[in-house]
Amino acid sequence: MAVPESISSLDPADWSDLRQQGHKMLDDMFDYLENVSEGPVWQPIPDAVRQGFSERLPMQGSSLDSVHQVFMQDILPYAVGNAHPGFMGWVHGGGTPVGMLAEMLAAGLNANLGGRNQIPVEVERQIVRWMRELFSFPDGASGLFVTGTSAANLIGVLIARRRAFGVEVRDDGTQTGSNVVAYTSIAAHACIEQAMDIAGLGRKHLRKIPIQADGAMDLAALEQAIAADRAAGMQPFLVVGTAGSVDIGAIDDLEAIAALARREQLHFHVDGAFGAMAMLSPTHGKKLKGIAQADTIAMDFHKWLQVPYDAGFLLARDGELHLSTFDDEQKTYLARDTRGIAAGSPWPCDLGPDLSRSFRALKTWFTFKVYGAARLAQVIDHSCGLARYLEQRIKADPTLEMMAPVNLNIVCFRLRGTAQMSDAALDAVNRELLIAIQESGVAAPSSTKVNGRLVIRAALFNHRSITADMDKLLDAIARLSRDLLAAHTMSQNIQPSLQDLTPRFDPDSPYLIGLAKLLTAAYFDVDLGPIGNTLIQHLQSAPDDHKAMMDLSTILYIRGNDEVAAATQLDAIQMQQLYHLPTAAGGKPGLRLLALMVTGDFMANTPLEFMLTGSDVALDVLYVKPYGDLPTELPPHDVLFVAVGESDMTRDLLEELCEAVDGWNTPLLNHPRPSLDLSRDRVGELLQDKPELSIPLTARVDRYDLEELQNGAAALTSFLSDGEFPLIIRPIGSHAGKGLEKLLAPADIAAYLETHDSDEFFISRFVDYSSADGLFRKYRIVLIEGRPFLCHMAISENWMVHYLNANMTGENSFKRDEEAAVMRNFDQDFAERHQAAFDVLNRSFPLDYYGLDCAETKDGRLLIFEVDTGMIVHAMDPVDMFPYKQDNMRNVFAAFQSMLHKAKARQSGNADASTPSQAG
Ligand SMILES: Cc1ncc(COP(=O)(O)O)c(C=O)c1O
Numbered sequence: 001m002a003v004p005e006s007i008s009s010l011d012p013a014d015w016s017d018l019r020q021q022g023h024k025m026l027d028d029m030f031d032y033l034e035n036v037s038e039g040p041v042w043q044p045i046p047d048a049v050r051q052g053f054s055e056r057l058p059m060q061g062s063s064l065d066s067v068h069q070v071f072m073q074d075i076l077p078y079a080v081g082n083a084h085p086g087f088m089g090w091v092h093g094g095g096t097p098v099g100m101l102a103e104m105l106a107a108g109l110n111a112n113l114g115g116r117n118q119i120p121v122e123v124e125r126q127i128v129r130w131m132r133e134l135f136s137f138p139d140g141a142s143g144l145f146v147t148g149t150s151a152a153n154l155i156g157v158l159i160a161r162r163r164a165f166g167v168e169v170r171d172d173g174t175q176t177g178s179n180v181v182a183y184t185s186i187a188a189h190a191c192i193e194q195a196m197d198i199a200g201l202g203r204k205h206l207r208k209i210p211i212q213a214d215g216a217m218d219l220a221a222l223e224q225a226i227a228a229d230r231a232a233g234m235q236p237f238l239v240v241g242t243a244g245s246v247d248i249g250a251i252d253d254l255e256a257i258a259a260l261a262r263r264e265q266l267h268f269h270v271d272g273a274f275g276a277m278a279m280l281s282p283t284h285g286k287k288l289k290g291i292a293q294a295d296t297i298a299m300d301f302h303k304w305l306q307v308p309y310d311a312g313f314l315l316a317r318d319g320e321l322h323l324s325t326f327d328d329e330q331k332t333y334l335a336r337d338t339r340g341i342a343a344g345s346p347w348p349c350d351l352g353p354d355l356s357r358s359f360r361a362l363k364t365w366f367t368f369k370v371y372g373a374a375r376l377a378q379v380i381d382h383s384c385g386l387a388r389y390l391e392q393r394i395k396a397d398p399t400l401e402m403m404a405p406v407n408l409n410i411v412c413f414r415l416r417g418t419a420q421m422s423d424a425a426l427d428a429v430n431r432e433l434l435i436a437i438q439e440s441g442v443a444a445p446s447s448t449k450v451n452g453r454l455v456i457r458a459a460l461f462n463h464r465s466i467t468a469d470m471d472k473l474l475d476a477i478a479r480l481s482r483d484l485l486a487a488h489t490m491s492q493n494i495q496p497s498l499q500d501l502t503p504r505f506d507p508d509s510p511y512l513i514g515l516a517k518l519l520t521a522a523y524f525d526v527d528l529g530p531i532g533n534t535l536i537q538h539l540q541s542a543p544d545d546h547k548a549m550m551d552l553s554t555i556l557y558i559r560g561n562d563e564v565a566a567a568t569q570l571d572a573i574q575m576q577q578l579y580h581l582p583t584a585a586g587g588k589p590g591l592r593l594l595a596l597m598v599t600g601d602f603m604a605n606t607p608l609e610f611m612l613t614g615s616d617v618a619l620d621v622l623y624v625k626p627y628g629d630l631p632t633e634l635p636p637h638d639v640l641f642v643a644v645g646e647s648d649m650t651r652d653l654l655e656e657l658c659e660a661v662d663g664w665n666t667p668l669l670n671h672p673r674p675s676l677d678l679s680r681d682r683v684g685e686l687l688q689d690k691p692e693l694s695i696p697l698t699a700r701v702d703r704y705d706l707e708e709l710q711n712g713a714a715a716l717t718s719f720l721s722d723g724e725f726p727l728i729i730r731p732i733g734s735h736a737g738k739g740l741e742k743l744l745a746p747a748d749i750a751a752y753l754e755t756h757d758s759d760e761f762f763i764s765r766f767v768d769y770s771s772a773d774g775l776f777r778k779y780r781i782v783l784i785e786g787r788p789f790l791c792h793m794a795i796s797e798n799w800m801v802h803y804l805n806a807n808m809t810g811e812n813s814f815k816r817d818e819e820a821a822v823m824r825n826f827d828q829d830f831a832e833r834h835q836a837a838f839d840v841l842n843r844s845f846p847l848d849y850y851g852l853d854c855a856e857t858k859d860g861r862l863l864i865f866e867v868d869t870g871m872i873v874h875a876m877d878p879v880d881m882f883p884y885k886q887d888n889m890r891n892v893f894a895a896f897q898s899m900l901h902k903a904k905a906r907q908s909g910n911a912d913a914s915t916p917s918q919a920g
Contacts, residue, residue, distance in 0.1 A: 040441025115347020152298030215250025244275020255290025486614030
């Protein structure tokens with residue numbers, strides 16, 4: 001029977017095509033390595049790319065070219081990034097083009113290094129000889145390539161076990177309850193413990209000795225532990241020293257451990273995973289003094305030596321002992337000869353558990369041959385130099401703190417945070433910062449714990465890294481940490497304990513408790529009664545404490561006693577017009593914001609305190625009064641913000657302010673003039689006939705007008721040219737839906753007037769803005785320097801929507817899901833769709849900051865309800881239920897705060913007005 005040979009070989013029919021494709025693949029890899037620093041270190045993997053690796057087993061092949069394209073598109077960009085000079089996580093070597101080429105040669109040769117009479121085995125023995133030389137081991141010393149140091153440490157433990165129990169252990173195993181014990185430091189890598197487990201000795205039989213401040217094993221404690229074990233009838237057999245601990249690169253006193261091991265007749269193994277290669281460096285090799293006295297050393301060439309993964313190695317002083325730990329003459333299929341292919345015993349497979357073994361030695365051999373040991377030593381010295389540089393910069397940065405000494409090339413540090421932060425909060429912020437750095441693509445450090453505290457760990461192993469990469473890391477930290485600390489402070493404000501939330505009154509403090517704290521407490525159902533009573537009592541003995549009075553007024557407003565609140569506030573302002581609030585983040589202010597405000601409830605002015613959440617801005621509030629009472633000079637400040645909201649009560653004041661602000665010659669945000677156009681009727685008028693958006697007209701009517709309307713004496717169109725029933729009506733000066741009702745027909749007017757005693761009202765046509773599902777969607781948007789930001793989207797069964805009455809909580813998770821999605825896509829979706837409408841608004845109301853309550857009409861236009869500078873926007877919603885709001889609001893606040901800083905910077909750049917107006 002003929003075997004169809006044409007389909008058996010996997011070689012190409014046409015080698016020239018393959019050659020071309022192969023050259024292209026090689027070139028692509030060279031391109032990648034040559035330009036690796038230009039891309040991000042790491043980037044998150046898109047779901048679709050991950051999904052691409054869930055396909056069924058391909059029965060039919062594809063062209064090499066097409067598979068290579070998938071590699072280029074979906075694999076290469078989403079590796080961990082250790083070739084990149086910004087990579088400084090874990091302990092990863094950067095690889096080299098030489099190593100890559102050698103690996104290709106090894107794969108082409110496809111040698112199996114289990115043994116046999118072949119030069120590849122001789123190449124491995126060459127490395128063994130070089131390592132004997134480097135570590136001054138005797139000629140009889142043996143060595144073996146393994147995957148990595150985890151495997152090499154296991155072999156070291158197995159050799160030590162064989163020595164302690166005799167060769168019988170290989171047949172009998174260790175009896176459970178055996179009394180042997182090993183020692184290493186608490187800083188040792190976890191694979192030592194794992195080796196005890198795999199070797200059948202048990203993890204409990206590894207004593208973890210404390211370390212000193214420099215991270216090295218405490219040798220006095222080691223001696224005590226050995227003595228205590230011996231006294232208890234245990235049998236110490238092994239001590240594992242570390243040359244470069246994984247966390248901080250600490251090096252045990254190997255010389256002292258060697259002496260102790262000799263005295264105590266213990267096997268001395270050194271875990272030199274990366275640190276052992278420091279032996280190449282005349283400078284840093286000295287730190288490993290004593291390593292030459294070890295019985296076994298585990299090390300990796302794929303770390304500091306830059307050999308491509310993987311290339312671990314074990315060196316054993318006593319080659320015979322090593323051999324007797326693994327050799328096995330029983331295997332007939334591995335019988336040896338003196339000539340032919342089966343000659344050359346012992347083979348590498350006699351020295352470890354692997355029979356099939358790759359040609360790891362070749363890339364290691366190429367690396368030593370091509371670069372030379374001296375150049376490789378320079379790489380090691382350079383990384384240690386970079387670590388020192390980074391350490392110095394961190395020490396010079398007051399926001400950062402070093403967390404461990406720098407022994408070789410690992411730098412452990414973290415953000416200091418603020419004094420108020422708990423340990424757990426600081427750990428959380430540092431973890432977030434770490435992830436943010438990784439996700440930024442600029443650098444990729446990792447984390448560890450030092451003394452129980454989370455630290456950011458920069459392990460500098462990559463031969464491509466330079467000082468500029470350290471600078472980039474620190475720049476990224478500076479940039480990202482400010483936001484994170486702000487967000488943290490914000491989350492503290494959002495989910496504080498009841499105790500944190502309860503505002504405290506300090507008669508000696510120069511600051512107000514303030515609206516934000518009091519309103520947040522009320523929002524979280526903290527009873528403001530007791531603090532109100534404290535203030536009242538205090539005011540009995542200190543009746544001129546204007547701060548206490550102002551806070552009391554705020555509490556009264558929150559509790560709904562507007563009349564007494566207003567009177568109390570006026571009393572306070574008679575005594576003092578200027579009030580101070582500390583920075584939200586605590587600490588020294590980065591900017592002093594002076595806000596001009598007017599008496600009234602908390603919708604009378606822009607509620608700036610909320611916008612300053614988490615910031616370094618100190619807020620001073622100056623209450624201003626109209627009719628020639630405006631100050632000619634202002635208290636010290638960096639930026640002035642006119643926070644006075646538009647109302648019938650403030651129109652005169654706003655007019656007067658228009659002139660005054662020009663005289664003050666100071667960086668100003670929210671000029672008062674556009675605010676004069678924010679009355680409901682004026683907004684409707686200004687925006688009529690703008691096709692980009694929709695707004696019903698609003699008219700002012702008094703009781704008499706309404707009665708005329710009801711009895712038919714006046715036509716609705718005489719008040720509103722677009723007027724028709726149903727109408728919506730509200731008392732003039734009311735906010736937040738107070739007194740707002742829908743009148744279906746003129747007959748409803750009488751009942752409304754009976755229950756509302758105002759003299760004047762706003763009326764406008766009711767617009768049904770329900771969506772196809774019958775629900776009403778209302779958006780609160782703020783515009784900061786013209787850019788819209790969504791602050792909430794309430795979805796309600798009722799046309800009169802407030803976030804608090806829209807049932808966004810509880811089981812209505814579909815509403816929250818929708819709000820989250822709208823927030824997430826706001827810039828690309830809602831903002832994009834209504835860009836023209838926002839442009840119209842920005843042109844009509846040239847304010848630096850204002851808010852908008854709006855919806856969408858059935859034909860997709862922006863439907864405006866209200867334009868105002870006094871809307872409260874906040875991030876108080878419970879985080880567990882509204883997790884998506886935190887980031888969103890952080891962005892809003894950050895944009896606001898950045899606007900302030902820009903205004904300040906503009907001022908500093910302007911020589912004419914470089915000193916803010918000063919007054920006592
Ligand atoms: C001190 C130490 N020991 C052991 C290991 C484990 O080495 P490998 O990952 O090569 O198994 C590491 C890895 O970083 C290490 O730093």
